Amino acid sequence: MPKLESMGRERRTARRYRVPGSARVFWGGDGAPVSIADMSAGGCLIVGEQLPEVGTRVFLSLDIGGLPNVRLPAVTVRRDREGSEVLAAVRFDVPSTCIGGLDKLLAQHVSSTTDALSVLLVDTDERSRERIAHAVRTTGSHVLAVGSADAALSTARDLSTAVVLARADQEGLAALRGWGTDRPTSFRVAFGRKSAVDSALQQGLAQAAADDPCSAKCLSELLRKGRARVPS
Numbered sequence: 001m002p003k004l005e006s007m008g009r010e011r012r013t014a015r016r017y018r019v020p021g022s023a024r025v026f027w028g029g030d031g032a033p034v035s036i037a038d039m040s041a042g043g044c045l046i047v048g049e050q051l052p053e054v055g056t057r058v059f060l061s062l063d064i065g066g067l068p069n070v071r072l073p074a075v076t077v078r079r080d081r082e083g084s085e086v087l088a089a090v091r092f093d094v095p096s097t098c099i100g101g102l103d104k105l106l107a108q109h110v111s112s113t114t115d116a117l118s119v120l121l122v123d124t125d126e127r128s129r130e131r132i133a134h135a136v137r138t139t140g141s142h143v144l145a146v147g148s149a150d151a152a153l154s155t156a157r158d159l160s161t162a163v164v165l166a167r168a169d170q171e172g173l174a175a176l177r178g179w180g181t182d183r184p185t186s187f188r189v190a191f192g193r194k195s196a197v198d199s200a201l202q203q204g205l206a207q208a209a210a211d212d213p214c215s216a217k218c219l220s221e222l223l224r225k226g227r228a229r230v231p232s
Contacts, residue, residue, distance in 0.1 A: 015040060015041070015103060015106075015107070016038055016039065016040045017038075017039045017040065017106050017140065022062070022063055022216070023035065023036050023046070023060065023061065023062035023063070024060075024061045024062075025046060025048070025051065025052070025058050025059070025060050025061075025090075026058060026059045026060075026061065027052040027056050027057065027058040027059075028056075030050075030052075032048050032049070032050045032051065033048060034046040034047060034048040034051070034060075035047045035048065035138060036062065036138070037087070039106070040103075040106075041092070041099045041100070041102040041103035041106065042091065042092060042099065043074065043077070043089065043090050043091040043092050044060070044074075044089075044090060044092075045087060045088070045089050045090075046060070046087070046088050046089075046090060047085055047086070047087050048085065048086060048088075049084060049085060049086065050086065051076070051079065051086040051087075051088040052076050052079075052088065053076065053079060054076050054077065054078065054079050055075070055076060056075070056076045057073070057074070057075055057093070058073075058074050058075070058076060058090060059071055059072070059073055059074070060072045060074050060090065060092075063216050064105065064106065070105075072092050072094065072102075073092065073093040073094065074090035074091060074092045074093055075090060075091050075093050076088050076089070076090050077089050077090065077091050117141045117142070117162040117163060117223055117226055117227055118141070118142045118143075118144070118161045118162055118163075119136050119141050119142065119143045119144070119161065119162070119163045119164075119165060119223075119226075120143075120144050120146070120152060120161045120163070120164045120165070120166075120175075120179070121133055121136065121143055121144065121145040121146070121165045121166075122146055122147070122148075122149065122152045122164070122165070122166040122167065122171060122172045122175040122176075123145070123147065123166070123167045123172070124147050124148070124167060124169060124171050124172070125167065126147065128167070129145050129147065130145070131214060132145075132165070132213045132214055133145040135213065135214040135215075135216075135219060136165070136219065139219055139220070139223060141163075141223060144161075147171070148171045148175075149171045149172070149174035149175040149178065152164075152166075152175040152178075152179070153175060153178045153179065153182075161179075161183065161186055162186060162187060162226040162227065163186065163187045163188075163189065163222060163223060163226035164176060164179050164183075164186050164187070164188045164189065165189045165191065165210065165213060165222070166188070166189070166190055166191070166206075167190075167191060167192045168190040168191065168192040168193060168196035168197045168199070168200050168206075169192060169193075169196065172190065172192070173190075173196070173200055173205055176188050176190065176200060176205040176206055177205055180204070180205060186226075187207060187208070187222070187225050187226040188205065188206045188207050188208075189206055189207070189208045189209065189210050189222055190205070190206035190208075190209055190210070191209065191210040191211070191213050197209045208222065208225065210222060
């Protein structure tokens with residue numbers, strides 16, 4: 001009994017993470033795309049439109065920080081509905097001896113929820129802005145998404161922003177120019193048309209380029225570099 005209590009306590013107190021990237025849950029002959037809202041080495045909370053009932057054994061297939069096809073067996077232990085989405089808590093069905101290894105894998109490739117960064121996103125394309133902001137939030141980072149340089153430099157003036165992610169157009173470049181002057185410690189990233197991105201890099205307005213701002217691997221790398229620039 002003491003050993004079982006210790007195993008349960010280890011699962012409950014495991015470090016928690018926000019996992020970027022895509023994920024799918026499989027059960028029986030069915031499979032569905034999901035978002036990972038919260039994860040530890042003991043289990044996770046998944047969100048989707050179609051999820052299995054409580055007690056169902058599932059396989060969770062996910063991309064952890066750019067590592068593809070990590071497959072974890074699990075059991076659904078809770079299920080709730082909020083509007084069109086279903087929330088389900090799953091407990092990983094892995095030996096207690098594997099929990100430490102899974103926690104180590106998570107720690108190496110994703111950010112702990114206690115290490116959240118503040119990201120400023122500047123994108124004049126509303127649909128693109130919403131999509132990228134969602135991808136950033138799945139990493140556990142805080143994001144302020146705006147559509148103009150004026151909004152970026154006025155609304156975010158009092159924020160301790162670590163990463164500025166801006167589309168390389170007139171508004172985004174203006175935001176990068178102003179932010180670089182006021183916040184030299186922030187990590188400035190440009191994305192969009194290659195010629196405009198190259199120009200931003202050559203002018204020193206951006207320190208890095210993002211080929212795909214929604215990519216889990218790309219975001220993990222950019223946020224890692226942004227975290228390294230945050231003053232201790």
